[in-house]
Amino acid sequence: MLRGENSIGPDEAARVEAAREALLGWYAASARALPWRARGTTAWATWVSEVMLQQTRVETVLPYFARFMERFPTPRHMAEASEAEVLGQWAGIGYYRRARFLHAGAKAVCERHGGEVPRGVEALRALDGVGEYTAGAIASIAFGERAALVDGNVERVLTRVFAIEGDPKSSAVKKHLWALAAGFADHPDAGAVNQSLMELGATVCAPTAPRCLTCPVRSMCRAAQEGEPERYPEKAPRKAPRDEDWTALLGLYQGRALLVQSALGRWEGMLVPVMVPGAVDPASLAGRAGAHAVMDHGVVVHVLTHARMRLRVFSATLDEAPTEGTLVSMDALAGLAVPKVTLRVLSAVRSSGDAAPRRRR
DNA sequence: TAACCGTGGAG
């Protein structure tokens, strides 16, 4: 049979069914107890957890999730909060656009859906920051809909179990994976099915050194039979982050530091020191900012996914109270929308009071 | 399609 756009062959369908049953049994016995899986979890909590978990480890998410649900127990609580506060609560886990999307999504839900998270992949998909994966996750986990999902875990599990060659990012392989996932999700408890696939990928079918000996679907896994499970999924070589030179000038005024809202896509809306690309003369930078007494605090390196930022850090005393930006006390940053790079710069300024850049051996 | 968006933990 020709494999259509969203269908799988009879052989694969049979294997999907067998794997699903094995996974469900395993999941019922072995699932980690995570807060967003607790009884009484709302669709909103599922949404928040799914967004936080995008490209972010469970252990990292745990404290943030707890804080968010405490502060924003419903979409309305978040919709009524300022973006600055939402970003402040998000500060530290990165990919800050997620927080702005979540805030926008909460507002949209209040305006369009009476404050209730909508059902159905299509309505969910219409929310900012909710893509195919997240829509499928909310629909299946929160509402029990037979919605498929494919994340990095599912991709790994399925490419191994079905020995799927090719770049998993290619549209052909993606279609195949989503078709298989749809087969898995065609079940009365699609939420558990989907979570079992992800849980297996997270705890057993690991990227390296998969624990095949304890795997519930080992007997039906092609990659395990071939003896080289790590061969799947094929991974494209990563590009090295480019090097970027920046000059940061931290304005100081009466013991506090001047931060401004970043206009970069990176950290958009977050509070950062004045930063300009390139190696800029700090004296002229200070002059423009109305500051004097420039001090050199050496170089801070901040590595991101696509760039390695090398920041030459200076501080200077502001002549007058700034009219723009926010003056922050260096030890009262909790709840402020401050990314790690800001903390690094503040730390560099605080720890090197002298003008000479300090070098570690 | 490919580039872009943060951070920290594991090996």
Add this chain to the structure above:
DNA sequence: TCTCCAAGGTT
């Protein structure tokens, strides 16, 4: 120290 990469989404 360094590489990999984690429950992705948008442009």
